[in-house]
Amino acid sequence: MEGRTHYAAAVTEELIGQTVTVAGWVHRRRDHGGLIFIDLRDRTGLVQIVAEPVHAENFAELDRVRAEFVVAITGMVRARPTGMENPELASGRIEIEPLRVTILSEAKTPPFMPAEAENVDEMLRLKYRYIDLRRPSLLGNFMLRDKVLMAVRSFFHAHGFLDVETPSLARSTPEGARDFLVPSRLAPGEFYALPQSPQIFKQLLMVAGFDRYYQIAKVFRDEDLRADRQPEFTQIDVEMSFMSQSEILDMMEAMLRQVFYESLGVEVAPFERMTWQQAMEGYGSDKPDLRAGEPLMDLTSAVRAHIAWPVLQAAPFAGGAVMRHYQPTRKQLDGWVEFAKGQGASGLIWIVKSGEGLRTSAGKWLDEQALQHLAAAARLGTDDTLMIVAGEKFPSLAVLGQMRLEFARQEKRIEDGWRFLWVTEFPLFEWSEEEQRLVSAHHPFTMPHPEDIDLIATDPLRVRSQAYDVVLNGTELASGSLRIYQPELQAKIFAALGLDPEETEEKFGFLIHAFQYGAPPHGGIAFGLDRLVMLMAGARSLREVIAFPKTAKGVDPLMNAPSPVSTSQLDEVGIQIKK
Incomplete structure (x- = not known):
């Protein structure tokens, strides 16, 4: 030709x-x-x-x-x-x-035409992914992904970051998702692990004096899948030395603003900031969608003052979600009661204000005066509806947060546009019922809040961290934190997690030893590239922005993976399949 x-x-x-x-x-x-x-x-x-x-x-x-x-x-x-x-x-x-x-x-008649692929079963499309990728809409997603990567690299290059590749074969470490294990032929019975994150390596690069690092890193996590999760995915991984948390947030915000401008021609507004506590109390979620209406309300004092029902009087917390300009039918109200129960609430009280006055599901315990007090506390206007859930504080807020989102979806009240948010001061520890011990809410190298260090030994669940997340339209885009760089403080955290000195030395000795040779203050963040592009493209799942994705069961229909291997291959690495 x-x-x-x-x-x-x-x-x-x-x-x-x-x-x-x-x-x-x-x-x-x-x-x-x-x-x-x-x-x-x-x-x-x-x-x-x-x-x-x-x-x-x-x-x-x-x-x-x-x-x-x-x-x-x-x-x-x-x-x-x-x-x-x-x-x-x-x-x-x-x-x-x-x-x-x-x-x-020449081409055989394909199992489906690219122009008609939208209506074809996804398993068939993934089996013939090379045909599916001929769709202009999918191709457009990858052209956008390329623009995003170009903008990311341009930003980091202009700000003095070094692009450094870290190993894909490392050792298995605790305190995370399940590892994908790789047997070693040269060391029978021992295993590498595919990286869940370059976390330790990038901290070692800071100890080495690289100062500013980034990497477009492939990472692997053997966990349950869903629309916005894959067993292998791509991170924009970043680490910086000698910068405060505020400086890191400012720089990463500038990076995202440049990405949106260069990729979509969109100038996004400055990011809002709130603590984890404020996010949970205001929205019932640590990744709130700010487009879905006003925050939740704490009605505990008003409920205790005006509702005589003993069950509510005993509840440690009562919260409310206001649905503005909404006059639901009785059938819709019953639906909201069932929705709240489906989210874990023991019950739901509703109050509807119309031109004819107030009506409620709790008429047996609320007289007109009590109704007026609650309506005033919630600032109800004519045609507004108030939903009240009582019980333990954060579970109740979580139910109300889901109701707030569902109402906005049903009534098409979610605003257009991009609403970014920084969430800071996450708890440092969580209690694992399964393991019956403290675990890291982020990872064990996260710097505690300086005001809470004394609580590590006495009241660890009250310790705040210097961790931060970027949230976009209700979806977490990135997590990061300042890191511990003093060996003594790191040892204190390991002790709180129940790791004895021998176990700490075995699993993290190389990092602790590195800190003993002069470690700078440092912090970083990791963005989910696939998730970012998915949101920017308006795609329905990560599979629309990953060239060759896995199914919800972790299967690749194109390559028919995972697949059995021969007995000789297993013998080489000293593995026997247990049936």
Whole structure:
């Protein structure tokens, strides 16, 4: 074939009268009154080819082509007839009259056509992913992903960060998700682990004096999957020395603002900031969607003062979610009661204010005066509805937070746009019922809040951390923290987690030893690249922004992985399958 001279989208009116060569796939073929119309598709879009019988050889070749054949066409660019333009295409005002047609590759009838793939079963699409990826919408996601990566790299390069690759074979470490293990042939019975994060390596780079590091890192976690989670995914991994938490947040915010501007042409507003406590109390979530209406309310004092029901009087907390300009039917109200119970609430009290007054599900315990007090406490206006859940504080807030989101979804009240948020001061520890011990809420290298260090030994669940998350429209995009860099403080954290000195030495000795040779103050963050692109593209799942993803069961239908291996391969690494 002659070398391609133009991509499809580049063949525009400026080229009328010129000869071009285009190449790609036959997207669609139509016969109209002796004319053959071919929509040729490449990475940039479509261009129309129109063949007439007068050019017998070219016409015969195009008569043979079918959908998804790969062809190269050299032809004359001409204007489309008046009224036949397609304004949705970059090449929509021209067509190509073929002078030479070369069929480069024939194609069997595919199991589905790319243009129709939206309505095809996902397992079939993943099995034939190379066909699925021919969809313009999916291709657009990867073009966006490329823009995002270019903007990320440009930002970090301009701010003095070094791009450093860290190992993909490391040792298994505790305090995280399950590792993917890799047996060692040269050390039978011992294993590498694929990295869940480059966490330890990037801290060691700070000890080495690299000062500012970033990496587009592939990481692996053997955990249950869902729409926004895959067993292998990509992080934008970052670490910095000699910077305060506020300076780190400012720099990462600037990076995201540059990414959105260069990738989407969008100027996002400055990020809001709130503590974990404020997020939980205001929204019942540590990743609140700020687009879904006003915060929740603490009505504990009002409920105790005006509701005589002993069950509510004994409840440690009562919270409220106000649904503005909402007059639900009794059926809808019953639905909200069931929704609250489905989220774990023991019950739900509703109060509806209309032009006729107040009505409630708790009429047996609320007289008119009590209703008026509660309505005033919640600042109810005419046509507003108040939902009250009582019980333990954070479980009650979580129920109300889900109700707030569901109401916004049902009533289409979620605002358009991008609402970023920094959430800070997460708890340092959590209690694991399964393990019956303290575990790290973030990871064991997270710096505690300086005001709470004395609580590590006496009241560890009250210790705040210097950890922070970026949240976008209710989705966590990144987690980070300042790191512990003093060996004594790190040892104190390991002790609180129940790790004895011998176990600490075995699993983390290399890091502790490194800190003894001069470690700078440092901190960092890791962004989920796939999740970021998913949100920016408006995609429904991570599988739409990962070229070759796994299913919800961790299966790759294209490669049929995971798959058995031979007995000889198992013998080489000293492994026997236990059935």
